[in-house]
Amino acid sequence: CLEKSSCKPLQVEIKHLNQKLAELEADQQEAREKIRSLLNRRTPAVPPDKTTPKPAVDPSQLRKVSRLTRELNISNKQLRSTAHQALADIKNQLGQFYDTVGKLAQVEQEATKETEELRSLYRKEVVERKSLYNKLLELQGNIRVFCRCRKSLASSCLEKTDDQEVVVIQKGNRKKFQFDKVYSPSSTQEDVFTGTLPVITSCVDGYNVCILAYGQTGSGKTYTMMGSKENPGVNIRSWPFILRWSYLSILGIYNDTLNDLLTKSPSASLDIRVQGKAVSVPGLTQVQVQTETDILSVMEMGEKNRKIASTKMNIQSSRSHLMVALEVEGSDEVSGLTSRGTLTLCDLAGSERISKTEAEGQRLVEAAAINKSLTALGQVFGALKCNALHIPFRNSKLTHLLQPCLSGDAKVN
């Protein structure tokens, strides 16, 4: 198509020149005819009479025609030579043009080959980066525990000795606790989020990731996970890093029963189904989200339903575990590689000592259910820590649901 379009003007020019040549030849032919007829008139067939012959044509005109014929011949020759020269130039240019087109095609072929090589190299690099990044996280520990100290409570009984240790001072006794990282009371939401970012990146790479907030009532779990509009927590800050084609579901776990918080009847109880290594909740609403606004409106709906479910069951929202799960599907446009991971963000119910809170009736039932599930969670972590052959995931609905996020190469913060 490129060749045809580029040749067109040249072909038109050649045609034009050929036409001119034909016209000139016709003119020349006509002039010859004229000369011939004039010459014929000069030699009459009848013998001349004795009277002085009268010339048929004016000699000056004859000379003029002869001069014109000569001039025509000269310009004809010149035109022919110009046309030949032009044709030669055009041929030359066409040759160069075809040469360039040929070279361009070759360059394009080489560029395509090079792009393919680079693409395959990039694909290898991506796989290698993922694997190295995963190894790095595994070296740091697939389960990492952070401690965030709260401002008002921390000053009296907590002391942050270094980045990985806090000392709890109680009745003059000092007890040391080690963590993967300790956030001082002055640490910000951004600081805490930055700490969780490596595992969030891992989710984008296709791993199951879980971020759990554990602590006693009022210690700042919801603040750390959800935060406020002005100062959002881990949940909200992580969306931009994982937002692709994702499916969001929100579950509440109250008294060891599961509630779908994205449905019109959030207080209806759901069951867990196990198929091989997969753990699912049949009937759980999954909403496709593409933008941050989508996520925020779905989260708002979940919060509202959590309150409705809580009110119907006469509980406070903090008496249930909240589990936000985001299935992340990703594909790299350059390498063509796809990945699928799940990010589970868990705001656990507050842990309290029943004897201390003197709970009774419904509160006692709630507290017992919370403590049972948190104890089960502790047992699971204990078993994982010592690489036990049996991990008691099925001791509570909370741990059963978290099984895919706590086993295999999943990452937990």
Ligand SMILES: Nc1ncnc2c1ncn2[C@@H]1O[C@H](COP(=O)(O)OP(=O)(O)OP(=O)(O)O)[C@@H](O)[C@H]1O
């Ligand atoms: N690091 C912090 N900086 C400022 N305010 C905080 C911080 N942590 C918690 N708060 C505030 O303390 C109050 C209780 O926190 P939050 O609701 O997050 O606790 P919680 O552990 O989720 O409690 P519950 O178990 O009852 O759900 C909230 O008003 C919250 O804004």
